[in-house]
Amino acid sequence: MMTLLTFLVIAGPLLLFLLGLAPSGWAERNPLKFVRLAESVAIVGLVSAVLATWGYSEHGLIEQGFAGIDIYFDALSATMLILVSFVSVIVIRYSRNYLAGDPGQGRFMKWLALTIGAVLTLIVSGNLVLFTLAWMATSLKLHQLLTFYSDRPTALIVARKKFVISRIGDLCLILAMALIYQRFGSLRFGEIFAAADIVSTTSQSVDAGSELSWIGILLVLGALLKSAQFPFHSWLPEVMETPTPVSALMHAGIINAGGFLIVRMSHVMILAPSALDLLAVFGAITALFGSLCMLTQTSVKKSLAFSTVGQMGFMMLQCGLGAFSSAILHIVAHSLYKAHAFLSSGSIVDIAKASWVPSCAKNAIHGTCLAVSYSHWC
Structure with missing residues (x-):
């Protein structure tokens, strides 16, 4: 049972590291496939973190080696593992649309997976x-x-x-x-x-x-x-x-x-x-x-x-x-x-800009908006 729990603890960082080792050329040639794969791996990591936390609540401290890697999984590690795994899922899904069409999207996702994997490894290190x-x-x-x-x-x-x-x-x-x-x-x-x-x-x-x-x-x-x-x-x-x-x-x-x-x-x-x-x-x-x-x-x-x-x-x-x-x-x-x-910072900027529309229209002179930076709304 403890071996299974230990595997659940390291499943997230291990899968992300393996994903990050994918050839850069393949990742850049197949950005959509790589992004979907990254999303799937992140979700698996989150589920594994939740299951590992449940195992900790049932069996207590997990402190043992797995494939030569020391693991120390306590309440602190459980809290941080779920937190970072959850944020990672959101960030990866956001990146899919944010970098859609960017020629370096595959390379970006590769480095993102390695970075998240390193953070998760930091959390569960023994x-x-x-x-x-x-x-x-x-x-x-x-x-x-x-x-x-x-x-x-x-x-x-x-x-x-x-x-x-x-x-x-x-x-x-x-x-x-x-x-x-x-x-x-x-x-x-x-x-x-x-x-x-x-x-x-x-x-x-x-x-x-x-x-x-x-x-x-x-x-x-x-x-x-x-x-x-x-x-x-x-x-x-x-x-x-x-x-x-x-x-x-x-x-x-x-x-x-x-x-x-x-x-x-x-x-x-x-x-x-x-x-x-x-x-x-x-x-x-x-x-x-x-x-x-x-x-x-x-x-x-x-x-x-x-x-x-x-x-x-x-x-x-x-x-x-x-x-x-x-x-x-x-x-x-x-x-x-x-x-x-x-x-959501981009949406906030759009809302702030939109709030200038009425005042921009009121200050228009001969059809020209005084607020030059927002003239395209007039």
């Missing part, structure tokens, strides 16, 4: 090695989506900035992983958490310069860099020329990876109060900064981007205060809201 590899793969595959329109210089510049920031975050996570192995003697989540719980029950105090504090600080830095926290946020509001489905997936799923890292490693983080204090301070500053900047934007996408920056700041503040359950609730609510907001 050890820090697999987690770190999925963490890096998510960023690298997202880079391909951000540079999908390679003839747009602004998109390339912003993607390179994001690439550099992400590599610094990767380095922080790798250093934290090395220190965790040195301190706890294992890289498997179950063993790390058990050892951390033993330490937390003792009366030993944690010095600011101790190994545990450095582990916490490195994890915090990795999370801040991944989730576009101040002052590492600048790339997120500038990613405006990427396709809308990528923006939806990025803001509803990938940007939450930093918060997921902190909550996943919460057993270790509570041993480093100085790191949690640092996280709370940066989160509070980012929340205030992002909220204020959002109010000054005239572009719908930029306003939503700064909203994401601010919301991620609130989530980091919650983690820094030790409210990890509230942070997960925040992730779920924000992801669903932001996915809908980005995918």
